[in-house]
Amino acid sequence: MASDADTSGLPLLEKAALILSAFEGQRSALGLTDVVRHSGLSQTTVHRLLDQLVQIGWLGKEGRKYYLGLRLLELGAFASHHNRLRRAALPHLISLHQATGHWAHLSVLDKGDVLCLEQIGDPRRSSIGYQVGGRLPAHCTAAGKALLAFGDAATVEELLAGDLAPRTRSTITRGDALRGELARVRTQGVACDQEECFDGVTCVAAPLRGAGRALAAVSLSRTVGHADLKRMAHQAGQCARAVWASLFDAGRRFEETHPADTGLAAESGDTATVLAWLRFSEWE
DSSP: OOOHHHHTTSOHHHHHHHHHHTTOTTOOEEOHHHHHHHHOOOHHHHHHHHHHHHHTTSEEEETTEEEEOHHHHHHHHHHHHHHHHHHHHHHHHHHHHHHHSSEEEEEEEETTEEEEEEEEOOGGGOOOOOOTTOEEEGGGSHHHHHHHHTSOHHHHHHHHHSOOOOSSTTOOOOHHHHHHHHHHHHHHSOEEEESSSSTTEEEEEEEEOSSSOOSEEEEEEEESSSOOHHHHHHHHHHHHHHHHHHHSOTTSOOOOOOGGGOOSSOOTTOHHHHHHHHHHHTOO
16 A cells, blocks of 8 residues: 555545545555545545545545545446447448448537537548537537437527527528427438538438437538438438447337427437336446
8 A cells, every 4th residue: 555655746646546446456445544544545535535436426424434425326327328329330330331321420419518429431522620529519510400400498498498509501500490400300310511610521421329319419421512311311310220220239220200200309318218218228
């Protein structure tokens, strides 16, 4: 065990990491003295950081015992979920890129942004400033619109209540216009942005979903020109269905979007979505 004299010069994040590492293995609940012993930090440092970690939800506290908090477990679950989703989608994204020559993306919604989990394309043929791990505003991207249209109504309302900042001259910046756009997406089952996020770039996206909310979105992007948006939308939709089939058993039918299944205010207890998430989260 290192002494605190050896660790006093460590950055704050490394000290926090030492404290969290104290809960490895069978050490699920520890007292202050236990954390000091396993982390090698002084009692003063540990006590101060324990309080801060409890405040942000990374640790929980019951009596004098500390344990890993729900927020930390939630972040771990998201990371694991996204990794499984990416693994399932990767071969299909490669096939989509090979069939079309366009950039293929896999994105998820994080509050008002879309987060890129994977993308396949030729860097020499792209002017898109977007990469794996990157974020873009949901309201001006095809993937974002697809996820908002088949997502949580509260997220949409929160976004509409804020500032729809423009990225190009074509960006939708009015709430009523975005509502209308999302209604069209729910009717058509696909979303499109035409130079709304990047000048000179057109994109189409299809939600990855069954009968409930979208888990992610598959999108295709290309420079403006003779883009056949209808064909691109069909190809993105086929890829989304293939990824869904890879995530779940092959016999489960991917439900096509119909106008009758276009309600924005999907209930949080939607049975199909909940079951899908439960099954998905059990994958290794």
